[in-house]
Ligand SMILES: [Zn+2]
């Protein structure tokens with residue numbers, strides 16, 4: 075990770091009140107969408123179209139976070155062309171997890187200080203009691219998003235800051251959020267030729283999709299630092315959790331990932347299903363990506379716990 079260690083980890087101040095409110099809205103509105111979608115099944119029913127919009131949107135924007143924001147932009151685990159870089163940036167932005175540079179800076183900070191005091195979202199170090207454990211889970215899942223110190227861009231993302239196209243994707247974040255919410259609404263409306271279809275498309279392909287992408291990716295920060303196996307000695311609490319491994323498109327093999335952060339493949343064993351690696355492998359087969367970084371078997375064996 076290209077980190078400029080001469081700079082401090084965080085900006086001196088916490089994020090502004092306006093940004094805190096915006097983050098709270100981004101957490102609560104998808105939850106409200108889930109409730110509205112559930113209630114509206116009663117008068118309007120449900121159907122394959124909305125399941126397809128939900129799953130299609132989940133995979134598109136989820137892969138944007140896992141293969142895009144995480145494995146490509148944060149860890150440089152493979153190489154690709156500029157068109158794919160742009161598309162990955164847009165897909166990740168539509169997941170509504172913050173602008174590109176914020177996401178990458180926060181995640182590089184997490185790796186550098188994993189489960190220590192400076193870690194932005196560790197579930198640990200909140201105390202030893204049962205209540206403290208719940209506080210830790212809440213903080214790691216979403217509490218940190220509402221009130222956190224801003225990571226220092228000059229320290230964590232000097233490489234991304236230099237790139238004009240990536241700065242463009244970063245500052246146009248609200249546009250991609252809007253596109254990600256309105257596109258399924260338009261599809262729902264056009265396919266059913268009804269306003270009800272547009273509303274249900276907006277709810278299931280937009281808000282409810284954001285709700286699931288949010289909570290599954292955030293579970294990697296909380297669940298995968300508490301429950302699961304630790305085949306590798308990483309000097310932190312990262313764990314492999316099979317449920318998150320499948321639901322979070324391969325990101326739940328999190329102990330593997332902390333052991334080999336630049337690996338394009340997180341599911342290192344044959345049975346560790348890794349959807350994001352399948353996506354990257356497909357890009358490679360289509361000659362749209364190249365040079366994936368994968369640790370050799372010798373390195374993997376050497377890093378095993380004894
Ligand atoms: Zn982690």
Ligand SMILES: [Zn+2]
Nearest residue numbers: 181185331335
């Ligand atoms: Zn990572």
